[in-house]
Amino acid sequence: MIRNIKCNFQSELGKIQFINNKWKLYFKNNQIKYYDKLILTCPFPQLKKLSKKFIEDPFIKEKIKMDANITVMIEIKKINKNISSYLFDDKILGWAAKENSKKRFKSNNDLWTLQSTNLWANKKINKNRENKAKNSKILVDRFFKLTGIKKTKILTSLNHGWKYSSNSRTLKVKSYWNTKLNLGVCADWFVGPRVEAGWISANDLYKKINK
């Protein structure tokens, strides 16, 4: 869908200004760009920092606490268990998915994605970059303990943390559009924590723009 749309990746927006009916965007790589219309789709804390003086709707004053998430991907020797995923009732490990079961690739080893609970990640996320090995070990040990899978050598391991991963509280509005400023906001956190929520929010904004 974005084949014919000009995209710039890896460029962080640091500041926005509305001058002579145009949006002036200041990027962290020192680029400056001008646009007629601006739609922001970032996590709530980043949105607030960038745009709170332009947004008139009360949603911008809400105390939205986005939850963190820490995920570890591991590769282990194949075990003969016909299981695709586990959902745990645990304070640390939320769920585990066996990527091989999605049949996107073939591997002689088992590849698992282990996702922490938000509760645990909220406590650990600020130091996750320094503590990657330690936090990965906690999640991996938990995985073997809870599943009963015999502890085996970890052949590959990759840890990734998201500070603002999701918001499970729904807001009263699904998106924001300001006709005078040509400024729009849509994102999953208006509606919920899943990708459908992002789509619902974007679709709601589309309808507001085309009213």
Ligand SMILES: Cc1cc2nc3c(=O)[nH]c(=O)nc-3n(C[C@H](O)[C@H](O)[C@H](O)COP(=O)(O)OP(=O)(O)OC[C@H]3O[C@@H](n4cnc5c(N)ncnc54)[C@H](O)[C@@H]3O)c2cc1C
């Ligand atoms: C670990 C994890 C697993 C998930 N698993 C699932 C799943 O299995 N199923 C499911 O349905 N959903 C899942 N989700 C949720 C799903 O990824 C989100 O709902 C969806 O990506 C939200 O889309 P979005 O466009 O609203 O925001 P995002 O995808 O978060 O996009 C926001 C973008 O804004 C960028 N950004 C932020 N600040 C700036 C700035 N200042 N300048 C420029 N860019 C900026 C960010 O880098 C990011 O690329 C998962 C989320 C996480 C974190």
